[in-house]
Amino acid sequence: MSQQAVNGVPCRGKVLTVDNMNPNVKRVEYAVRGPIVQRAVQIEKELREGVKKPFTEVIKANIGDAHAMGQKPITFLRQVLALCSYPELLEDNKFPEDAKKRAQRILGACGGHSIGAYSASQGIECVRQDVARYIEKRDGGIPSNPDNIYLSTGASDAIVTMLKLLVCGEGRDRTGVMISIPQYPLYSAALADLGAVQISYYLDEEKCWSLDVAELRRALNAARQHCNPRVLCIINPGNPTGQVQSRQCIEDVIRFAKEEHLFLMADEVYQDNVYAEGCKFHSFKKVLFEMGPEYSSTVEMASFHSTSKCYMGECGFRGGYMEVINMDPEVKTQLTKLVSVRLCPPVPGQALLDLVVNPPQPDEPSYITFMKERTAVLSALAEKARLTEQTFNAVPGITCNPVQGAMYTFPRITLPEKAIDKAKEEGKVPDMYYCMRLLEEEGICLVPGSGFGQREGTFHFRMTILPPTEKLKVVLQKIRDFHVRFTQEFS
Amino acid sequence: LSVNKAHISKLHPCMSLTPFNCTREMSVLQEISQNVRSIKQLEYAVLARRANQIQKELSQGVRKPYKELIDVCWGDPHSMDVKPLTFVRQVLAACVYPELMSSHKLPLDVRQRAQWLLGRCDGGSVGSYLAPTGIPEIVQRMSESIRSRDGGVPCNPDNIFISPGSQWSLTNIIQVLVNNEAPLRTGILTPVPCHVTTIMSIKSLGAAVIPYFLSEEHGWALQVEELQRALESAKGGCNPVALYVINPGNPAGYVQSRKSIQEVIQFASEKRLFLLADEVYQDCVYGKNSEFVSYKRVLAEMGPPFSDTVELASFHSVSKGFMGECGLRGGYVELVNLDPNVVKYIFNLICKDSTTPVLAHFAMDLMMNPPRPGDPSYPLYNQVRNATAHEVVNSLPGFSCQPVEGGAFVFPRVFLPPRAIQKAKEEGMQPDTFYCMRLLEEMGVLVSPGCEYGQKEGTYHIRFCIMASQDIIDQVLKRLTTFHTKFMKDFS
Numbered sequence: 001m002s003q004q005a006v007n008g009v010p011c012r013g014k015v016l017t018v019d020n021m022n023p024n025v026k027r028v029e030y031a032v033r034g035p036i037v038q039r040a041v042q043i044e045k046e047l048r049e050g051v052k053k054p055f056t057e058v059i060k061a062n063i064g065d066a067h068a069m070g071q072k073p074i075t076f077l078r079q080v081l082a083l084c085s086y087p088e089l090l091e092d093n094k095f096p097e098d099a100k101k102r103a104q105r106i107l108g109a110c111g112g113h114s115i116g117a118y119s120a121s122q123g124i125e126c127v128r129q130d131v132a133r134y135i136e137k138r139d140g141g142i143p144s145n146p147d148n149i150y151l152s153t154g155a156s157d158a159i160v161t162m163l164k165l166l167v168c169g170e171g172r173d174r175t176g177v178m179i180s181i182p183q184y185p186l187y188s189a190a191l192a193d194l195g196a197v198q199i200s201y202y203l204d205e206e207k208c209w210s211l212d213v214a215e216l217r218r219a220l221n222a223a224r225q226h227c228n229p230r231v232l233c234i235i236n237p238g239n240p241t242g243q244v245q246s247r248q249c250i251e252d253v254i255r256f257a258k259e260e261h262l263f264l265m266a267d268e269v270y271q272d273n274v275y276a277e278g279c280k281f282h283s284f285k286k287v288l289f290e291m292g293p294e295y296s297s298t299v300e301m302a303s304f305h306s307t308s309k310c311y312m313g314e315c316g317f318r319g320g321y322m323e324v325i326n327m328d329p330e331v332k333t334q335l336t337k338l339v340s341v342r343l344c345p346p347v348p349g350q351a352l353l354d355l356v357v358n359p360p361q362p363d364e365p366s367y368i369t370f371m372k373e374r375t376a377v378l379s380a381l382a383e384k385a386r387l388t389e390q391t392f393n394a395v396p397g398i399t400c401n402p403v404q405g406a407m408y409t410f411p412r413i414t415l416p417e418k419a420i421d422k423a424k425e426e427g428k429v430p431d432m433y434y435c436m437r438l439l440e441e442e443g444i445c446l447v448p449g450s451g452f453g454q455r456e457g458t459f460h461f462r463m464t465i466l467p468p469t470e471k472l473k474v475v476l477q478k479i480r481d482f483h484v485r486f487t488q489e490f491s
Numbered sequence: 492l493s494v495n496k497a498h499i500s501k502l503h504p505c506m507s508l509t510p511f512n513c514t515r516e517m518s519v520l521q522e523i524s525q526n527v528r529s530i531k532q533l534e535y536a537v538l539a540r541r542a543n544q545i546q547k548e549l550s551q552g553v554r555k556p557y558k559e560l561i562d563v564c565w566g567d568p569h570s571m572d573v574k575p576l577t578f579v580r581q582v583l584a585a586c587v588y589p590e591l592m593s594s595h596k597l598p599l600d601v602r603q604r605a606q607w608l609l610g611r612c613d614g615g616s617v618g619s620y621l622a623p624t625g626i627p628e629i630v631q632r633m634s635e636s637i638r639s640r641d642g643g644v645p646c647n648p649d650n651i652f653i654s655p656g657s658q659w660s661l662t663n664i665i666q667v668l669v670n671n672e673a674p675l676r677t678g679i680l681t682p683v684p685c686h687v688t689t690i691m692s693i694k695s696l697g698a699a700v701i702p703y704f705l706s707e708e709h710g711w712a713l714q715v716e717e718l719q720r721a722l723e724s725a726k727g728g729c730n731p732v733a734l735y736v737i738n739p740g741n742p743a744g745y746v747q748s749r750k751s752i753q754e755v756i757q758f759a760s761e762k763r764l765f766l767l768a769d770e771v772y773q774d775c776v777y778g779k780n781s782e783f784v785s786y787k788r789v790l791a792e793m794g795p796p797f798s799d800t801v802e803l804a805s806f807h808s809v810s811k812g813f814m815g816e817c818g819l820r821g822g823y824v825e826l827v828n829l830d831p832n833v834v835k836y837i838f839n840l841i842c843k844d845s846t847t848p849v850l851a852h853f854a855m856d857l858m859m860n861p862p863r864p865g866d867p868s869y870p871l872y873n874q875v876r877n878a879t880a881h882e883v884v885n886s887l888p889g890f891s892c893q894p895v896e897g898g899a900f901v902f903p904r905v906f907l908p909p910r911a912i913q914k915a916k917e918e919g920m921q922p923d924t925f926y927c928m929r930l931l932e933e934m935g936v937l938v939s940p941g942c943e944y945g946q947k948e949g950t951y952h953i954r955f956c957i958m959a960s961q962d963i964i965d966q967v968l969k970r971l972t973t974f975h976t977k978f979m980k981d982f983s
Contacts, residue, residue, distance in 0.1 A: 014802060014828075014829070014830040014833070015732070015763050015764065015765050015802050016667070016668060016732075016765050016802055016829060016830060016833055017830055017832075017833065018830065018832045018833060018836070020670060020673070020732075021667050021668070021670065021833055021836065022666060022667050022668070022669050022670055022671070023670065023672050024671075025666065025667050025836050025837075025839075025840050026836055028836075028839050028840055028843055029839065030839065030842045030843040033623060033842040034842075041622075063620065065613065065614075065619050065620045066618075066619075067613065067614040067616035067618040067619040068613035068614040068616075068619040068620065069614065070614055071614070072616075073616055073618050078587055078588045079588055081587045081588070082584040082585075082587045082588035082591060083584075085580050085583040085584040085587055085850075086580040086581055086583070086584035089584060089591075092596075110569075110570075110818070111567060111569055111570025111571075112569040112570045112571065112572055112573070114569035114570070114575055114818070115818050115819070116568075116569040116575050116814075116815060116816040116817060116818045116819060117567050117569040117570040117817060117818050118565060118567045118570070118817045118818060119818060153655055153820065153846050153848075154846055156846060157846060164524060164526075164527065164695075165523050165524055165527055166523060166524065167524055168522055168523060168524045168525055169522065175522075185843075186843060189843040190843070193666075193840070193843070195671070230522070312618075313618060314618040315618060315619060315620040316612070316616070316617050316618045316619050316620060316621065316848060316849035316850075317617070317618065317848055317849070317850070318655065318820075318846055318847075318848045331523055334523055334527050334528060337527070337530050337532065338527050338530070338695065340691070341530070341658070341662070341688060341691045341692055341695055342655075342656065342658060342659060342662075343656065343658060343688065343817075343820075344818070344820075345820070346655060346818065346819060346820040346848045346850075346851065347818030347819070347820075348818075348819065348848065348850055349848060
């Protein structure tokens with residue numbers, strides 16, 4: 001008998017329980033950091049404690065974290081950020097002039113000349129101006145208004161903010177949001193959290209994960225039965241698939257969005273990560289405007305970018321922005337109000353973003369080193385993309401679409417019937433079972449395809465191509481060997 | 492006196508300065524979240540618009556009775572010329588650009604700390620993602636620091652969840668509490684006056700604010716009878732699930748006594764309310780007789796049944812205190828006595844939301860493990876803060892100011908003459924907004940009106956920040972005194 005009952009005080013349950021808490025929160029899952037990662041962390045702990053395993057380290061190829069995998073920061077970016085953090089360093093002649101100039105400009109835009117002061121909720125004005133200029137340059141001169149730029153705590157923050165703004169209605173009128181299958185699980189988690197209706201549209205694995213408007217239409221029409229579809233999310237270049245959409249495809253999507261009266265959310269955080277021959281990044285905004293005023297003055301859209309990917313890989317700074325296009329001014333007021341609830345995005349991240357959109361120019365002292373470092377990162381990624389595709393496609397039972405862009409590979413794996421049965425026995429989804437086995441036997445942490453969504457009866461995993469080339473070769477080899485063993489075991 | 496123009500341009504962006512040319516039919520987005528719509532537009536917006544105009548006029552050389560505007564609306568110390576702590580900035584710079592670690596210009600303790608912090612990052616870089624619950628060794632140290640603060644009350648690092656700021660954490664916890672599928676809307680007891688971001692967070696999640704009035708005459712005391720009244724008033728209208736307290740206070744500068752905290756805990760226990768304790772100003776205590784004691788500590792010291800049943804979330808941040816690093820965006824919540832199954836879901840939520848900047852997390856370590864006596868950086872690090880601004884204000888006829896024992900603001904009551912109230916009505920403004928507008932126009936000082944935070948009907952207040960350089964505080968008091976004397980005379 002508990003102490004309380006003994007004392008005559010009635011036993012009481014918790015005030016906040018699983019039954020009375022927000023039901024939406026219970027539906028939130030985020031595979032990228034899910035159970036397999038938790039097991040990986042546990043194994044790392046065991047290794048540190050001296051437990052013997054068939055491997056000496058866990059290779060975390062589950063998350064798109066470049067620096068964690070050994071990618072070096074870009075010198076210029078870190079120099080400016082150091083100057084911003086501790087302005088006394090402006091006296092230090094070890095720092096180049098162009099770095100100092102940018103630091104002074106950023107600090108001049110901060111309250112009290114400190115990155116520790118709050119900024120405007122929408123972001124530091126001169127940074128937004130620089131972002132707008134960068135977008136104009138990128139898009140061949142199509143104007144960008146700094147007032148339409150919202151800086152954010154990484155792109156994820158801006159994506160969630162937009163969804164928070166848009167999701168409304170009850171029952172059959174509840175907002176439906178179209179997302180791709182496979183998708184980056186932030187979207188499905190955010191939709192679950194907001195109680196929005198997820199409308200899945202399948203990317204075509206046979207056609208290099210391309211997007212087909214007919215499939216969009218199918219998904220939309222089916223969804224109209226039970227919700228109010230209002231938003232269409234696209235990730236380009238894609239995550240986890242890495243596909244880079246063709247210009248034609250982007251036009252088709254825009255046309256579709258206009259016809260069906262949908263708000264477009266274009267997640268373009270991998271815009272610098274394009275590797276395959278014949279592939280090119282086309283920004284949704286650019287294509288929109290090149291389609292003429294019938295589209296460019298009507299289609300409502302938000303595009304997202306971040307400092308976490310591309311050649312910088314600065315995930316830890318939480319820098320990002322969104323550009324809203326053709327947003328109703330009243331709605332924009334509401335959006336501006338909403339972002340002020342969290343006060344402001346991290347100022348170091350805003351400073352970093354400013355440097356990304358305003359890098360050293362050819363006539364500046366840091367230019368040569370900057371370009372060298374940038375090129376090295378991007379060409380290494382391109383090489384690893386090619387190597388990965390090649391290696392996996394040579395393994396019977398693994399097929400891998402070309403990694404056209406982004407930072408991941410999403411190969412399809414054939415699992416023997418007996419393995420699928422074994423997985424069921426253990427209460428696991430088959431590709432989770434596969435990935436768990438791989439983790440336990442080889443110390444390699446991947447994310448099962450079920451975490452991203454896939455066609456019924458197919459299995460995949462997502463692996464990042466971020467480990468250094470030599471290590472990546474070893475990882476690819478180990479996965480290959482594991483797959484062969486696994487297939488044999490369950491034959 | 493340096494007033495940063497950039498600071499003025501950071502004025503609340505609710506004012507859209509660029510006119511929008513938009514002629515087209517019904518937008519896709521006409522329908523948006525009701526929760527977002529329900530967030531009130533700030534009074535500050537109208538003042539900020541005017542301040543921006545004045546700033547422009549000043550830069551164009553228009554003659555005014557003052558050369559610069561002073562904005563003391565926000566709890567933003569650096570923008571009011573409070574200098575960042577050298578130790579903090581040296582460590583952060585070395586972490587950002589590790590080449591600095593070989594420089595002997597940086598003190599040894601700086602280099603050692605930077606090395607230790609960087610060594611805890613994946614890939615040895617501040618550019619890698621943080622694990623959602625932070626770096627275990629840093630969180631461990633944070634928990635030890637909390638235990639030390641609370642006189643030995645145990646602190647489990649697993650119950651600490653870091654975030655990009657206390658408001659972020661608060662929003663997450665409120666989100667878990669809000670059940671939009673329940674028959675009645677979720678309600679949260681919130682003080683009057685209360686700072687705006689908390690109200691906005693509650694509204695944005697679709698919950699109801701249940702106001703309870705702090706008693707100004709008793710030094711803004713929190714009275715249980717008032718909590719009871721508030722709770723009664725909610726019957727049938729919403730389902731009260733939580734009680735939000737802020738200690739030390741904002742905008743009112745009280746520091747709760749142990750007794751007061753005990754009463755609140757007892758009330759929460761009796762009425763089965765979840766306690767949300769916002770303690771971001773815990774390092775800002777001035778009163779000679781006031782001492783900050785945490786809700787967690789009082790709870791523990793009350794013993795069973797309270798100590799092992801009352802569910803509590805306490806919030807802290809790197810934005811206030813001596814560091815004042817608002818721009819870094821770092822905070823955390825500590826959960827006490829929550830159902831472990833609920834905590835699992837909170838963990839999931841945080842994973843998806845995982846977004847604390849690495850530098851902010853480092854700042855938490857620096858805040859909670861500052862240089863110690865004997866460390867090279869210790870002499871420079873140590874600071875004392877006084878708050879006497881409220882005495883000056885209180886001495887002015889027409890003002891009445893409760894003692895400021897803690898927090899970042901002065902929140903005096905201003906006894907507006909009937910003629911002033913009438914004029915305000917004519918101009919379509921709240922009376923205290925009118926006062927603030929006049930102060931801005933005539934003296935170039937921007938403070939915020941009490942109506943922004945809530946106040947008893949028929950009373951008026953202003954709020955301004957005292958976490959500022961002595962220079963700025965002196966200027967503000969000087970200008971305010973001149974203005975106030977004239978204002979009261981003009982409208983008598």
